[in-house]
Amino acid sequence: MIHIKNLSKVYKTKKGTVSGVDNVSLTINEGEIFGIVGYSGAGKSSLIRCMNLLEQPTSGEIEVNGLDLTKLSGEKLRKARLKMGMIFQHFHLISQKTVGENIAFALKAANTPGKRINERVEELLEMVSLSDKKDVFPAQLSGGQKQRVGIARALANNPSVLLCDEATSALDPNTTLSILRLLKKINREFNITIVLITHEMNVVKEICDRMAVMQDGKVVEHGEVYDIFSDPQTELTKEFITSVVSFDVPKPILDACTGRILKVLFRGDVAGEGVITDTVQQFNIKGNFLHGSIEYIQERPLGLFLMELKGTDDDIYQAISYMEKRGARVEVIENGI
Ligand SMILES: Nc1ncnc2c1ncn2[C@@H]1O[C@H](COP(=O)(O)OP(=O)(O)OP(=O)(O)O)[C@@H](O)[C@H]1O
Numbered sequence: 001m002i003h004i005k006n007l008s009k010v011y012k013t014k015k016g017t018v019s020g021v022d023n024v025s026l027t028i029n030e031g032e033i034f035g036i037v038g039y040s041g042a043g044k045s046s047l048i049r050c051m052n053l054l055e056q057p058t059s060g061e062i063e064v065n066g067l068d069l070t071k072l073s074g075e076k077l078r079k080a081r082l083k084m085g086m087i088f089q090h091f092h093l094i095s096q097k098t099v100g101e102n103i104a105f106a107l108k109a110a111n112t113p114g115k116r117i118n119e120r121v122e123e124l125l126e127m128v129s130l131s132d133k134k135d136v137f138p139a140q141l142s143g144g145q146k147q148r149v150g151i152a153r154a155l156a157n158n159p160s161v162l163l164c165d166e167a168t169s170a171l172d173p174n175t176t177l178s179i180l181r182l183l184k185k186i187n188r189e190f191n192i193t194i195v196l197i198t199h200e201m202n203v204v205k206e207i208c209d210r211m212a213v214m215q216d217g218k219v220v221e222h223g224e225v226y227d228i229f230s231d232p233q234t235e236l237t238k239e240f241i242t243s244v245v246s247f248d249v250p251k252p253i254l255d256a257c258t259g260r261i262l263k264v265l266f267r268g269d270v271a272g273e274g275v276i277t278d279t280v281q282q283f284n285i286k287g288n289f290l291h292g293s294i295e296y297i298q299e300r301p302l303g304l305f306l307m308e309l310k311g312t313d314d315d316i317y318q319a320i321s322y323m324e325k326r327g328a329r330v331e332v333i334e335n336g337i
Pocket residue numbers: 011012013018019020021038039040041042043044045046047199
């Protein structure tokens with residue numbers, strides 16, 4: 001469990017002070033995958049780097065497994081940090097060392113007995129499916145393979161927390177997916193809490209249980225990923241979601257619609273299309289599907305439809321009420337009533 005309480009990070013620069021993190025309080029539960037999203041400059045890196053004291057917070061507390069890291073120093077802080085692995089966008093591997101030596105480096109830093117080091121390196125390489133790459137140098141690896149080495153190194157000392165700083169941002173979509181699947185497997189198999197920062201909502205949708213959205217150093221929204229996708233509260237979050245779940249209907253088609261255009265959203269197991277068909281049958285209206293998709297977020301379906309309804313204001317109002325009673329969330333996005 002990670003408790004962040006009133007955390008702030010202010011940078012001092014020649015031109016004055018810059019706020020990186022502004023009074024953030026968050027709880028990250030044990031064993032969950034927690035995503036932090038935000039645009040460039042929102043404060044994501046500052047926050048994640050404060051979590052293991054790579055950056056010294058200006059004020060506030062970071063409690064990890066019951067210990068306030070900001071109050072630790074010396075050997076106690078070093079030990080606590082060994083229990084927090086970290087991976088980076090640009091991998092940060094030592095280019096003059098082989099893959100095996102890169103991983104062994106982390107084990108030596110934790111005073112692992114020499115005999116155990118070899119054994120553990122083999123175990124870790126197997127875990128990340130790189131057993132055949134032990135003796136090659138990082139330059140001979142693809143980006144995805146380098147990140148796998150980064151993950152093996154971060155897990156070397158059995159951390160309880162893995163911090164991921166834009167871990168997939170330098171990778172292509174397929175490699176990103178394979179790294180995300182590996183992270184999820186590690187999370188589920190070893191119950192390691194994962195905190196990841198990203199500017200890609202797809203990453204969050206793929207593996208996170210809960211998430212926070214940051215802007216100007218502050219957390220503007222946080223909660224279950226499914227809830228945030230199905231009912232975003234801030235304009236910024238809506239913007240992020242649009243990058244993953246969007247109604248891409250060409251404008252000329254929308255312009256040609258003469259009826260009301262509705263955005264209809266179904267959460268969970270509600271069979272959206274069935275409800276819409278029933279509605280069209282029961283009320284004196286005509287319905288025309290413009291777009292429809294079912295997104296799976298944390299294996300739960302989220303049905304999204306864009307449709308045109310034609311009929312009298314009263315009939316359309318009644319149809320909307322009926323759909324809402326059947327569990328839909330309806331928004332009239334043009335010609336609103
Ligand atoms: N070492 C530093 N010195 C001065 N200002 C900094 C430093 N690091 C970050 N900042 C400032 O803090 C704010 C938050 O930056 P941060 O890198 O944490 O954001 P971010 O969301 O991670 O962005 P990005 O995705 O571009 O890395 C920005 O205004 C940035 O300029």
